[in-house]
Amino acid sequence: MKYNGQLLAELEFALKPIKVGVLGLGTVGGGTVNILKRNAAEIARRAGREIIITRASARDLQKPRICDTQDIQLTTDPLDIINDPDIDIIVETIGGAGTVKDMILTAIANGKHIVTANKSLIATHGNEIFAKASEQGVIVAFEAAVAGGIPIIKAIREGLSGNQIQWVAGIINGTGNFILTEMRDKGRDFADVLAEAQALGYAEADPTFDVEGIDAGHKLTILASIAFGIPLQFEKVYTEGITEIARIDVEYAEQLGYRIKHLGIARKTAEGIELRVHPTLIPERRLIANVNGVMNAVLVKGDAVGATLYYGAGAGAEPTGSSVVADVIDVVRALTSDPENRVPHLAFRADALADIPVLSAERIKTSYYLRLNAEDKPGVLADVTKILADHDISIEAIIQKEPPKDSTALPIIMLTQITLEQEMNAAIRAIEALPTVSGKVNRIRMETLG
Amino acid sequence: MKYNGQLLAELEFALKPIKVGVLGLGTVGGGTVNILKRNAAEIARRAGREIIITRASARDLQKPRICDTQDIQLTTDPLDIINDPDIDIIVETIGGAGTVKDMILTAIANGKHIVTANKSLIATHGNEIFAKASEQGVIVAFEAAVAGGIPIIKAIREGLSGNQIQWVAGIINGTGNFILTEMRDKGRDFADVLAEAQALGYAEADPTFDVEGIDAGHKLTILASIAFGIPLQFEKVYTEGITEIARIDVEYAEQLGYRIKHLGIARKTAEGIELRVHPTLIPERRLIANVNGVMNAVLVKGDAVGATLYYGAGAGAEPTGSSVVADVIDVVRALTSDPENRVPHLAFRADALADIPVLSAERIKTSYYLRLNAEDKPGVLADVTKILADHDISIEAIIQKEPPKDSTALPIIMLTQITLEQEMNAAIRAIEALPTVSGKVNRIRMETLG
Known part of the structure; x- marks a missing residue:
């Protein structure tokens, strides 16, 4: 009898749709809703079960949305969703590292799995969040936090897991790359292009995070941790923005056979790890030197595989939503797995993270x-x-x-x-x-x- | 008592090193041995346990090797390893689709998980092999079969799992790309460059598989299946090689702003699926047009993510070994997982593969x-x-x-x-x-x- 009952419980689990609650219905939240609705059949063919968004939160319920919220129960209070025992997975797309941190910790304490696009949260509070998640046996997935739609976290954490990673170098801020591309293509000045990027909606009203390298620093922090198996250490990243790049330097670089790109670079050396974000001259024949506009690309050098490159849209509703949905499907597949044998949050097991010093600038x-x-x-x-x-x-x-x-x-x-x-x-x-x-x-x- | 016994058994499992048997000690087998030995500590930090190669087979045990076979028990008979109850995972690097197919089926019947680099085997017998593997609840992993060290199978199957894939286009044969690159860079003729590629060891003595597009056709077959969720159908791929490309066409293409690349293209249209390998003019500003020499690159277009590109070494001992080892680690992580919730072999669940027609040329x-x-x-x-x-x-x-x-x-x-x-x-x-x-x-x- 007990055996039959167990079988039945397992069967029910297998057939039960997975219920997702989305916090935030802005660009990334809206993109995620659109993908999960439009591609529901395709996703069920892959995951073997339905994945549905049953609840979502937004600060202002009257605001026009990029997504259809029919069949989704809306609330202004994220805690309604975090505390709902019916929700299996929380998708967090609010952003920022303030109150969101407490929300995520509460959700973890409630036994929810988390999928987040929040780079600043992971870069600055990831160590604490992952520790709590491991205690609770839940997953915190964050593919969407770095390089938008490019599956770079998965590539490094799983695809290159046989390698000792030697360095990672990426164009991981689309706004900065758009500005540098325009400066080169059209011989324009930084301030002029920034104003246009703001008008086009590529750059925020306060562009500091983008043009001063802070956003890229958050992403580099995450890439370095999963590449080298070190704790997240955003405070040790050297960041230099693109505000001092003069049109004349772009021209001279060109004449010498180089392009200027704003790179995040993490390199393991005999002395320690370099973590740095700054404008960089790259030989023009390199593929990454030809990544233009708002596109992102990450070069990863492994001791076995050599140099590999990953390219795609680094931001936007559906590209970032693509990574969120892939993470949701991964979590669904791992629901019945042994937590001990899951891919570790930072690629290396928490008890095997290395205490390698980060070098000063x-x-x-x-x-x-x-x-x-x-x-x-x-x-x-x-x-x-x-x-x-x-x-x-x-x-x-x-x-x-x-x-x-x-x-x-x-x-x-x-x-x-x-x-x-x-x-x-x-x-x-x-x-x-x-x-x-x-x-x-x-x-x-x-x-x-x- | 029983509870303690169970705990102990689980603990023993967790601590037990995973034993791998390698069939074939040529380029890929040798590279795999080298990586698993050199990076043993790094890999244990990721996987949480030791992964060791205890046995390997080779046709000629006296032949000089690129790898150190100390501590590995050698045999000339692959069946010794396939039938060894101590072996958890079989790595197959013999290649070819003849006798190897029976070996793999026997290994599956013995309950072994398989990691293979064998594109022709998967492209021509994959449907049967995956069916048997699913019956036995074992995994057949094949990242190394397509594009060497680039984790392209993982990117499509898992990283882009939220997307409806619209098309895939790849430079997936390094020899062909080397020949076309040399023809363009140095204004040389096809026959002349082929002879050099053979002397350098990039091209086989019988180059038919490479220059006639058969090797690329095998890889495209696999990419199309995991992109669209269709059975493997190598026999329906239209293949055209690069033997008819004249130097003058390379020059004219250049003058018009194009590069000629040998591409494998899989595209989903309203009428059906196009599966084709042929020389292709690509606008020179595209990143993939600038992938040169023996390097590989695959462009994947998803409805949510847009175009993404994956670039790296498509062949060679350690790049291909990198993919083999990543697969071994994936299998180790999945050993305790519920087979029903694993990533399906062809990305979509076997009972959800679609019967979309492949279009004639x-x-x-x-x-x-x-x-x-x-x-x-x-x-x-x-x-x-x-x-x-x-x-x-x-x-x-x-x-x-x-x-x-x-x-x-x-x-x-x-x-x-x-x-x-x-x-x-x-x-x-x-x-x-x-x-x-x-x-x-x-x-x-x-x-x-x-």
Whole structure:
């Protein structure tokens, strides 16, 4: 009798539709609703059961939506959904790391599985959230938090699981890439393109997160953790934005065979891990140098596989919704699995995370593009190159440009070999102190990504 | 007591190293051994337990190996391993679809999970193999069968599982891509580059599988099944190789802003599914047009995510081994899972595969690059364009080239709009019958891949 009862319970479970509650009905929430409705048949053919959104929350229920909310019970209070015993999976698309953190912890305490698109939440509170989730035996899935529709979390965590990952380098902020692409294609200035991006809705009214590299820093934090098996450490990411990139640097880079891209780079070295977001000169022949507009791409170098690249839309309702829905299906498949044998949240088992130091910015090693303005006098170049030599910095190329119409200062461009950042900082201070050099030395890091 | 006993059994299972037997110690087998040995610690941190190769088979035990076989019990008879009750997972890297099929079926009957790199086996016998595996509740994993180290099976089957896939287009044969890249970069002829590729070991002594598109056809068969949820149907793939591509076509394509790539294309249309492998003109600004040498790349278009691209090494010991090892880790994680809730072999559940017809070659719709040699007489162009118009074929562009030094025939290049292949075949027959046209009409299909 008991055996039959168990069988029946299992059968019922297998046939029962999975009930999803969505927190937030903005871009990503709306995209998720649209995909789960439109592709319901296709998804059931894959997952073996129906997945339906029964409840959703939104701050303002009167606001026009990009999705059809028929058959979805709406509320303004996310806790209504989090505390509903009928809901199996919570999809969180509210964003931000404030009150949302408490909501997620409550949902976990209630035994809900979580799918989230929230990069700042995971990057800043992920360690705590994953620990609580493991205690409760629930999954917190976050594919949509990095690079929108590109299944990059899955590729690194599962697809390359046989590799020691050596480095990850990605264009992981679409707004920044749109701005740099426009600057290059149309010879426009940063401020001008930013204003247009804001008008087009690509950039927020407050663009700080995008153009200062904070958004990319959140995503890089997550990529580095799953690549190297280290705890999430957003506070240790070096971030530099694209606001200082001048049109002239984009042009010079082009003439030298390079493109400037805003990259998030995580590299494992013998000394520790480099975590850095900054504009970067990349050889134009590299595939990632040709990723333009709002598109994202992530290069991953593994010791066995070599370099692999993943490209797609990094934002938008349905691309990001695509990752949310894939995570929901993964969670559904794992509902009957042994929690111990699931893919660990940070790719490596929580008890096997490594305590590898993250290097300070001064200890980064890279090569550099330098631009400075010098007086057109004999001896200037000798002074500059002597300073570089004193700091053990080898020069790959020096190019003198014609002075611009409105100036007598001679632009000098230098490309260096790989150098310790600390030495470069000291050299730049010394060069800027030369009486024959006017203004600041513009420095952009370079990577071959080979 | 029983409860404690059960706990102990579970604990023992959790701690027990997983024992893998490898069939074949050539390139892929050797690469797999090297990765599992070198990255053993990293892999244990991910999988939560040791994964060790305890047995391996090879035809000739005296042959020098790329891997260290110390601690591995060797045999010349794969059945020794297949019938060993101690082996949990069989890795098959022998290749070919003959005797290997029976080995795999025996291993499945013995309850072994299988990881294979064998594209021809899966493409031609996969339906039968997966059916038997499902009966036995075992997994047959085949990431390494398509595009080497790129986790493309996982990306489509799991990463894009919320999408209706619209089309897949890939450079999935490295040898062919190497030959086309050399032809373009160095202005060389097909036969000349093929001979070099054979000398370098990129191409087999019998290059038919590579240059005639059969290898790509095997891989496309697999990609189409997991993209659309249809049974494997290799026999319905239209395959055309690269042996007829002339240096002059590579040059003309270049002048028109295109690159010629050998693509495998699977597209779902209202009438049915197109499955085709052939040389293809692609706009040079597309990322995939810039994938060169032996590298592979697959573009996947989903209704929610849009176009995504996956790039990496398509062959070689460790890149392919990377996919084998990732599959082994996936299998280890799934050992305690409910077979009903695992990712289905062909992405969609076996009872939910769709019976969508595969279209014959005549029903393909695409645009075309045509090159023909005509006498330099008035009226020739009028005759040709009238034939095209009679077959409802719209012309996008016509370019007349100077006759080559040793000829009086005038090369005419035409680009058409999208056309039914059947109409194009009839038009070409009519054009070739014109007395003013000499020789054959060279036809290369074109895709925008937007």
